Amino acid sequence: MTPYSLAFYMDVVTTGTVLGMGPANSPDDVTEVLGPDFGENVFNNRSMCRDYGLAEFYWDRASADLPWSGHHFSLQVHRLAYPNRIPVEDVLRARYGRFTPRLRFEKLQRLLARRGVPLPEIPEIPANAPYFRTFWQPDSRVAVSVIGMHGKYSTPENLRVGDVYKIHAPVTAEEVEWRRTQAGGARIGH
Template sequence: MTPYSLAFYMDAVTTGTLLGVGPADPPDRVTEALGSSFGEHSSDRGSMFRDYGLAEFFWERTSGSDPWKGHHVTIQVHRLAYRDPELVNAAVRARYGRFTYRLRFDKLRRLLERRGVPLVEIPEYSCNAPYFRTFLQPDSRVAVTVIGAHGEYSTPDNLRVGDVYNIQTSMTPEDEAARRAQTG
C-alpha cells in the first residue's frame, strides 16, 4: 500500500474528517471539499446521504424547511476490493494518490499507535459477531470495522480476515454503551 493512502486512513481515524470535512458539515461544505460527482438519495422521512464512491456522508432533519444536520460519515474500504480505481473521489485521489485494494488492520493499527492514536476493541452487535470486529478511537470517536471471520452470507468473498471493512464517524458514547450493555 502506498504511504499516501495509509495517510488518508490515518488522517480519517485521527481527525474524524475527510479533506477537512466531517459529519457535522452541511452538504454544501462537503460538495466544496469533494466536488459535485456523487450519487444522492433522500427520503421523505428526513434523511439523505451522498455517495462519493469510497465515502458516504449522511444527514437528517425533522422537516423540509430545517437545515440538514450531519449524522455520520462512512468510508467503505471494502469497495476497493472490487478493483475499481474510480471509487476513490478525484479530490481524495489528488491529495493522497493511488489506493490499493485492501487495507490490513494490523498495519493501520500499528502506524496509529506509533502516533499515539490508540484503537480499543468494543463489542460487536451479536448479529455481526464473530464475522466483524469493531475498534474505536476514543478521542475522535471513529470506529474501524474489521473482518473477524468468514461466514457463508456474512462477509464479502473478496476480503480476508484482518482486512478493514469500513471506517465510520462518529460513534457516540451512547452507541458504545449500548454495545457494551448487550454483551455485559
C-alpha cells in the same frame, strides 16, 4: 507520505474527518471539498445520503422545511476490493495517491499506535458478531469495522480476515456503553 494511502486512513481515524469534513458539516460544505460527483439518495424528505464512492455522508432533518443536520459519514473501504473497483474521489487521489484494494487493520493499528492514537476493540453489534470486529478511537469518535470471519455476510471474495471493511464516525461513548451492555457487560480490549 505513508505508502498505499495509509496516511489518508490515519488522518481520518485521528481527526474524525475526511479532508476536514465531519458529520456536522452541511451538504454544501462537503460538496465544496469533495466535489460535485456524487450519487444522492433522499428518503421521505427526512434523510439524505451523498455517496462519493469511497466516502458517504448522511444527513437528516425533522421536516422538509428545515435544513439538513449532519448525522454520520463512512468510508466504504470494502468497495475497493471489487473487481470493478469504485473510483476514489479525485481530491483524495490528488492528495494521497494510489489506493490499494485492501487495507490491513493490523498495519493501520500499528502505525496509529506509534502516533499515540489507540484503537481498543469494542463489542460488535450482536447481529454482526463474530463476522465483524470493531475498534474505536475515543478522542475522534471513529470506529473501524474489520472482517472477523467469513460466513454469514456476503463480503467480497478479495477481502481476508483482518481487512478493514469500513470506517465510520461518530461513534459516541454512549453507543460504546450500549454495545457493552448488549454484549453482556463483557469488556473487550483495553
